Amino acid sequence: MSKKAVVLYSGGLDSTTCMAIASADGFSPYAISFSYGQRHSVELELARKNARTIGAVDHLVVEFDYRKVGGSALTSGIDVPKDGVGSDIPVTYVPARNTIFLSFALGWAEVIGAFDIFIGVNALDYSGYPDCRPEYIASFEKTANLATKAGVEGNIFRIHTPLISLTKAEIIKKGLGLGVDYSRTHSCYDPTPEGVACGLCDSCRLRLKGFIEAGVPDPIKYSTRSC
Numbered sequence: 001m002s003k004k005a006v007v008l009y010s011g012g013l014d015s016t017t018c019m020a021i022a023s024a025d026g027f028s029p030y031a032i033s034f035s036y037g038q039r040h041s042v043e044l045e046l047a048r049k050n051a052r053t054i055g056a057v058d059h060l061v062v063e064f065d066y067r068k069v070g071g072s073a074l075t076s077g078i079d080v081p082k083d084g085v086g087s088d089i090p091v092t093y094v095p096a097r098n099t100i101f102l103s104f105a106l107g108w109a110e111v112i113g114a115f116d117i118f119i120g121v122n123a124l125d126y127s128g129y130p131d132c133r134p135e136y137i138a139s140f141e142k143t144a145n146l147a148t149k150a151g152v153e154g155n156i157f158r159i160h161t162p163l164i165s166l167t168k169a170e171i172i173k174k175g176l177g178l179g180v181d182y183s184r185t186h187s188c189y190d191p192t193p194e195g196v197a198c199g200l201c202d203s204c205r206l207r208l209k210g211f212i213e214a215g216v217p218d219p220i221k222y223s224t225r226s227c
Contacts, residue, residue, distance in 0.1 A: 004114035011047030014120035017175035031056035037067035080190040082200040098131035168210025183219035
């Protein structure tokens with residue numbers, strides 16, 4: 001009988017690949033997604049539609065309104081940058097987002113008896129978010145084992161980050177090798193009202209660059225292509 005694993009699943013390229021990896025590693029994936037008032041909610045719509053069809057045993061959608069906190073172009077009226085990936089932490093950074101997401105995932109994992117959590121963070125082809133770094137993940141894993149009944153009783157939680165040292169092209173190749181259908185994913189921070197990816201935000205640029213470097217076409221539509 002395979003072990004349970006909670007997988008943070010947004011409906012995007014990285015998290016979908018991460019769930020495929022969890023399955024390939026012999027885990028039964030329990031997908032968790034978040035509806036937090038993000039402007040790119042089309043990604044969540046795909047997550048709701050596809051979670052079970054791509055292998056999730058169960059799919060939990062946690063709802064809260066992070067627009068009340070603000071501070072990010074993804075949860076407020078701040079414009080999403082469209083001029084290329086820079087070296088500074090961009091305004092698309094959502095304050096403490098991965099800490100919040102991982103905390104919900106940890107709580108659910110403890111309830112269902114899962115001691116493995118997968119998150120598709122990446123420290124190479126990404127926008128410089130501080131909560132995607134290996135040292136942050138190591139710190140949260142330590143906290144998980146200190147702050148839970150299960151951890152205190154000797155059940156060790158592990159935070160898996162199988163994409164953290166891969167380029168976007170390597171992630172795509174890995175996913176294709178596992179049968180991931182990337183037409184079922186969405187990565188744009190600022191899609192059109194019809195749900196079409198803009199092609200110019202950081203996330204679109206990194207995704208398009210990854211497909212070009214992987215030597216395969218990106219199967220989703222864009223209103224504009226940056227490359």
